[in-house]
Amino acid sequence: DAPDTLQPRPPVVTIMGHVDHGKTSLLDALRGTDVVRGEAGGITQHIGAYQVTLKDKSKVTFLDTPGHEAFTAMRARGADVTDIVVLVVAADDGLMPQTIEAINHTKAAGKPMIVAINKVDKHDANPQRIRERLLEHDVQVEAMGGETQDVEVSALKKTGLDTLIEKIQLQAELMELTANPDRPAEGSVVEAKLDKGRGPVATVLVTRGTLKVGDVFVIGAESGKVRALVDDKGRQMKTAGPSMPVEVLGMSGTPSAGDSLQVVESEARAREVAEYRQSVLLQKRTTQAPASLESMFSA
């Protein structure tokens, strides 16, 4: 896109950290919601995508990732579309395997990180110990002479949240995040599912352009025409611009997380691209078959 078509866009902030360190609770506190209570066993099973409007009317998009070991690939995908990572570390628990994994993902992806030291309301919370332990993983917060921002928060008591938001906004300002909203939309699938009532549903993060109801698109190896756009509060939208997470309805099948969406000029073109991608996928499966057969027999 030409520089004169670029406009500021909200930052995409991914919340990462060890299981039960309070990622979803922190987002709930920021959004004024209670997602944790609705989760089976209080375990996040998917990447949640939300947009929060701040007091100054600016917006921040948040992605919530699961902390459980089983979800490594999902966290890796989350790091892809991210501008800024907020690493949540429970001050009573310290640096744990998924904390370290999140630090490594963030570094590998070259994303700036803000450390949210959570659960500081607990009697055995020890934020200073967290700062010291972070040094062992080459994360130097300001108090330790480095440049990584950190903030003490309590998702439970809702303390430190304004400071966290300020640090996110400051980091975002430094990055001068822009996109052209006036072009055919492109986006990235955060998650997708086959809904009993609504058919295939994909949560898409729009990366550039503006997605509109009626737009024809390719999404992974599927094609579609936008039947409805639904925001994270369940509201029907007519359009979704850059950094907006939105549920897209109207696909031929269910895409996969990490797939890209592109708006194209015609339904014929959309079907053609989707069919080509289906054939490539099929070919991959066929050529991989002998290896998997072999492994079946040797097992």
Ligand code: GTP
């Ligand atoms: P996964 O998605 O399963 O990885 O967990 P999570 O990181 O999203 O943590 P979650 O928000 O589910 O919180 C885990 C537990 O910690 C819940 O029982 C929360 O109530 C509790 N918790 C979260 N934040 C705080 C906090 O600031 N203080 C205290 N005391 N408890 C908290």
Ligand code: NA
């Ligand atoms: Na949890």
Ligand code: MG
């Ligand atoms: Mg969670």
